[in-house]
Amino acid sequence: MISQRTQKSPLNSAASRFPRLSQVWVRFLLAIVGLMLAFATALFSTVAREAGNVWGTFILASVALLLAAFVGLTTVPYLARRVVASRVREAMDYDVTRPGMIYILITVVIGIAAINTGNNLLYVVVAALFSAILVSGIASALVLRSLKLDIHLPEHVFAGRPMLARLLLQNASSWLPSFSVRIVPAKRKSKSNARWRWEPSTFGWPRNRAPQNQWFHLSDRRLRRVREEAEMPILQESVYFPFLATGQQLRADLEISFPARGRYCEKNFGLATRFPFAFLMKTRRINLAREVIVYPGVESTEQFREVLPMVTGEFQTFVRGRGNDLYLIRDYMPDDSARHVDWKATARTGALKVREFSREDEPKLRIVFDNPAPGVLPPPVYERAVRLAASLAWHFHHEDVEVSFVAPGLEPTEDVFTFLRYLALVEPLEATPVFSRLRATEDYNLIVTARDAAGMPAALAARSFVISLAAGRKP
Numbered sequence: 001m002i003s004q005r006t007q008k009s010p011l012n013s014a015a016s017r018f019p020r021l022s023q024v025w026v027r028f029l030l031a032i033v034g035l036m037l038a039f040a041t042a043l044f045s046t047v048a049r050e051a052g053n054v055w056g057t058f059i060l061a062s063v064a065l066l067l068a069a070f071v072g073l074t075t076v077p078y079l080a081r082r083v084v085a086s087r088v089r090e091a092m093d094y095d096v097t098r099p100g101m102i103y104i105l106i107t108v109v110i111g112i113a114a115i116n117t118g119n120n121l122l123y124v125v126v127a128a129l130f131s132a133i134l135v136s137g138i139a140s141a142l143v144l145r146s147l148k149l150d151i152h153l154p155e156h157v158f159a160g161r162p163m164l165a166r167l168l169l170q171n172a173s174s175w176l177p178s179f180s181v182r183i184v185p186a187k188r189k190s191k192s193n194a195r196w197r198w199e200p201s202t203f204g205w206p207r208n209r210a211p212q213n214q215w216f217h218l219s220d221r222r223l224r225r226v227r228e229e230a231e232m233p234i235l236q237e238s239v240y241f242p243f244l245a246t247g248q249q250l251r252a253d254l255e256i257s258f259p260a261r262g263r264y265c266e267k268n269f270g271l272a273t274r275f276p277f278a279f280l281m282k283t284r285r286i287n288l289a290r291e292v293i294v295y296p297g298v299e300s301t302e303q304f305r306e307v308l309p310m311v312t313g314e315f316q317t318f319v320r321g322r323g324n325d326l327y328l329i330r331d332y333m334p335d336d337s338a339r340h341v342d343w344k345a346t347a348r349t350g351a352l353k354v355r356e357f358s359r360e361d362e363p364k365l366r367i368v369f370d371n372p373a374p375g376v377l378p379p380p381v382y383e384r385a386v387r388l389a390a391s392l393a394w395h396f397h398h399e400d401v402e403v404s405f406v407a408p409g410l411e412p413t414e415d416v417f418t419f420l421r422y423l424a425l426v427e428p429l430e431a432t433p434v435f436s437r438l439r440a441t442e443d444y445n446l447i448v449t450a451r452d453a454a455g456m457p458a459a460l461a462a463r464s465f466v467i468s469l470a471a472g473r474k475p
Contacts (some may be wrong), residue, residue, distance in 0.1 A: 031075040038067035092141065093187070093270070093283040100279035103129070133279055140273050140282040146173035147181065147244070147271055149286050153234070156417060160297040162257045167239055169271075170249040178244040183252075184270040184283065185235040200429070201373075232264045234292055238272070258294040261386070261424045265291040295420040296383075296390035303384060304391045311392065311446060311465055328356050364442060367393050367419075369407040370434035370449035371426060377450050377469060382428060385469050389448045390423050404443065408434065 045060030096104070107129040114122035152166040171178050201222045204214035239252050258264060272283040329345050332352035345353035369389045377385065396403045397416040405419035406412050408429065413419060433451055438460055445464035456464065 027075050031071050034067055034071040034075075038064045038071070041067065091285040092144075093285065094137075095281040095283070097274065097278055097281055099277075103133075103277075103279055107133075132277060136277045136279045137282070139276050140280065142176060143178045143181065143273050143275050144271050144282065144284040146171060146176065147178060147284075148172055149183065149269060149271060149288060151269070151288065151290055153290060153292055156295065156420075157258060157292055158295045158298055159258055159261045160299060162255050165234075165254045165256050167252045167254060168249060169241055169244065169252075171244040171246060173246055175246060177246055178273075179242070179275045180273050181241045181244065182272045183235070183239040183241075184272045185233050185238070186266060186268045186270055186285065232258075232262060234264050234266045234290055235269065258292070260383075261294050261296045263291065263293055263425060265289070293421055293424050295424045296387045298387075298391045298394040301384075301387065301391070303388055307388065307467060308392070308395065311467075329353050330356060364402045364404070364444065365396055366404050366406060366441075366443040366445050367396070368405075368434055368438065368445055368447040368449075369423065369426075370447060370451060371408045371429055372450040374428040376428065381469060385448055385450070386423050386426060388467065390420055392446060392448075393419055393423075406434070406438070 041060050041064035045057050045064060048056035048060055107126060110122060110129065111126045113119075114126055148170045150168040150170075152168070154163050154165075157163050167183055169181065169183065201220045203218045203220040205216060206214060234256070235254075236256065237254075239254055241250055241252070244250060267287070267289050269286045269288050270283045271286060272281055274281055329342055330353065332341065332354050336354045340354045340356070342353045342355045367389065369386075372382070393403070393405060393416055402414075403416070404412060404414050405416070407419070407422055407426070410419070410422045434447065434449060438445065441463075443463070445460065447464055447466045448469070449466060450469045452468070456466070
């Protein structure tokens with residue numbers, strides 16, 4: 001039977017000999033010992049060179065160099081990583097305030113006067129002024145060191161609607177209170193980057209024909225230059241806490257409004273203070289990632305008020321059927337059956353009236369957003385189309401109607417928030433026309449599209465109301 005032995009590195013064996021010391025201190029002490037041995041070996045190589053021993057000088061110098069290289073490769077990177085990680089976790093930003101600039105200028109003037117005159121009293125004054133700056137930096141660091149931040153955001157947010165964000169700030173210190181603390185937005189890069197990206201597209205032939213008149217379509221990919229805009233921040237203004245006692249947690253409700261749909265995210269937030277002398281604005285970065293998906297606005301707009309009556313009328317006409325519940329009494333039409341004539345209403349009004357009954361099944365509506373290809377619609381018209389689709393979905397979601405939602409790249413769903421999330425992040429994309437993918441069902445289709453509806457199949461057209469945004473015109 002072969003016994004296997006686990007090989008331990010010198011660093012691990014040394015760590016086992018000093019169980020009370022952390023790994024950082026063990027590596028640090030071993031690095032000191034290694035550098036001392038390398039220094040001693042270098043001294044002996046110098047002695048050997050003075051004695052004329054060439055081989056001894058060569059061997060000792062090589063050993064010293066190898067020892068220094070071993071320490072540099074095994075210990076220094078590890079300690080550097082630990083220091084960098086600690087600094088990232090406790091990152092501090094320093095900004096000199098206007099009073100601080102004036103204070104530093106006065107200190108420099110007095111220091112120059114002390115050097116020129118040699119007056120000891122001026123040296124004492126300069127030392128006191130510099131000590132005040134040092135005390136300001138240490139005090140502000142202690143104030144921010146023990147603070148913990150948490151931010152709660154609502155789950156569903158609409159563009160243009162104010163929302164409440166809850167900010168929780170806690171002083172975890174058991175002996176030191178915190179003074180004059182602000183929660184501030186993180187610093188961001190203002191420049192945007194542009195890069196090439198492969199995107200899915202559709203190859204149709206012949207190329208000079210409209211998509212619905214082409215002979216065939218094939219899935220394809222194309223390379224397009226996309227400009228990535230800077231991330232949109234969540235927090236736009238600061239929140240001030242004048243005092244936090246030891247162990248105290250304070251709450252602030254901040255009203256935030258997002259102007260446009262999209263993804264808003266923060267990778268970190270800042271805790272800032274000018275305590276105690278307002279010479280420096282010290283900001284501690286808190287690694288607290290938050291993301292908000294802002295849905296398109298669903299407020300009533302002129303376009304929505306213009307389209308909604310037509311959509312409602314078409315849908316009500318579609319759901320009228322021959323059920324048992326009376327839907328309405330209307331004027332007689334030539335194609336109506338005589339057995340549905342309401343003789344009482346006819347005698348009362350003097351005109352021939354018929355009864356119309358409602359359908360027995362549940363009315364179903366399918367809202368379809370046909371995402372156009374890039375460049376088909378101007379950006380303002382495209383945003384109006386997205387907002388119109390969101391407004392219609394939100395309106396019929398609150399009606400007594402069974403609604404489902406369909407869009408390119410979205411699995412058919414009945415959840416309105418899934419559809420709104422899709423509309424919040426959607427961008428123009430080359431895709432197969434929605435008319436070729438929709439199947440004629442018992443549902444009534446409400447289609448928002450930028451394509452020409454003339455190529456729609458007759459079976460689908462009979463059960464659809466199309467809002468066409470072709471050429472940027474209003475429907």
